[in-house]
Amino acid sequence: MKKISFLFAVMITTVVSAQWSPTGTSLTSNIFRSGSVGVGYTTTPSFGTNKFLVNGNSYFSGNLGIGTTTPSEKVDINGNITAKQALFFNSAPNGTNYATWADRFRASIALTAGTKLFDQGVPYGVFSIYDFPDNPSDAYTPNPTVFLNVSDRAAKTRLRFYAEQGDETGFRINGKNSDVVFRIFDSGNDNDVYLDMPKSNSRVVIAGWGDYLPQHKLVVRGSSMIEGNILTDSNIGIGTSNFTDGTDSYRLSVNGAVRANRVRVYTDWADYVFEKDYYLPTLEEVENHINEKGHLIDIPSASEVEEKGIELGEMNKLLLQKIEELTLYIITLNKEVEQLKEQIKK
Known part of the structure; x- marks a missing residue:
């Protein structure tokens, strides 16, 4: 019985002491233990079970597994890690010309x-x-x-x-x-x-979400404000997403009043009235048209303006046309008046 007890004690001592390696010893095999492991200790360190401790410059060339018996990396942990600080880096010498x-x-x-x-x-x-x-x-x-x-x-x-x-x-x-x-x-x-934003379907939505009117590139909703230049090869809508009116389409569409210090419109002009081949309606023709249609020749009626609106450039041209026609009428009447004056004098 004493021999058996002595042999059992030797076995226990051997197993426990095998968990520590002397200072400077290199461990070349993998470490995977459920008990305590101390590296670099000549005597058993005083810490409890299920611990791992390294002392001095001890090292091992195998893999360390914690919570796993098959470590695949230098340190393979199956569980959580608690630490104050960690630094991970690889050697990256400056000036090295890499092959690939x-x-x-x-x-x-x-x-x-x-x-x-x-x-x-x-x-x-x-x-x-x-x-x-x-x-x-x-x-x-x-x-x-x-x-x-x-x-x-x-x-x-x-x-x-x-x-x-x-x-x-x-x-x-x-x-x-x-x-x-x-x-x-x-x-x-x-x-x-x-x-x-290089994709052709890219868009920016302010005060909303990107799926709002996805056919438009820039959408500003609510009371959001834009200052500065806006450059686009598409259309801009303020208060509206509709850019068509009948067969016409517009780059800028505003649902509301527009205020500006200046508006410049590029269009053709009505100086053709003064060309020799221009047909100037007689005053009788003008009178008949007014009596029949209720508006001047070439000028849209009130109902047409209410339904379709007016083109500023085109309307200004038509108004100038009428002013130039009136000027010609006045010139003609003035000549007639001068002739009558001469006749009266005679």
Whole structure:
């Protein structure tokens, strides 16, 4: 019985002491234990069970598994982590000329998290940060540059931010095929900053949602205000989304009053009245037309104006036409009056 007890005690001591390795010892196999593990201790450290502690410069070349017996990385944890601070980085020496983009990608990754994805065989996460070193031979990023990428699980980059030291800054949102749908870019020249929405169906809605009148490029709702220049090759509606009137279409459509200091209209003019071949109606014809139609020749009636409105340029031209016709009538009457005066004198 004493022999059995002694043998059992030796076995327990051997198993427990095997969880500690002496200082400087290299562990070349994987570590996966449900009990306590101490590395770098010559004697059993005084901490409870289910602990892991490293002392001094002890090291191991295998994988460490916590909560798993099949660690696939240097540290493989199946569970939560609590820490005050963590620093994740990879070696990225400045000035190195990489043989391939994948080599630089691999060397410059600083942090990756989420589902493991691959680009040219290099693993990364759906959320990744890169610190590209200075590489003068690379025309794309010749200066040290920080990248932040968010990809979907199909390895398509959906969001990217980058800042090149002393130079460009960029932010972009990509579509499902990694094509740019929104970009803010600063070239680093302080006066070259722009926003891009390159898709042909892009639109901006202020004080509303993007599905409001999707056929329009810029929509401002409510009491929102716009100041500055608006340049568009499409139409602008204020208080209305209708740009057609009969067979006519209009670039600017306003449902409401318009106030302005000046309005310039480009149109043809009525100087043709003074041409020799212009037919000037007789006053008798004008009188008959008024009696029959109730308005001047070539001038729209009141009912037509109420129904269809008027074209400012065209209406001004017609009014000038009548003024010029009146001028001709007056000139003719004046000549007749002068002739009568001469006859009276005689």
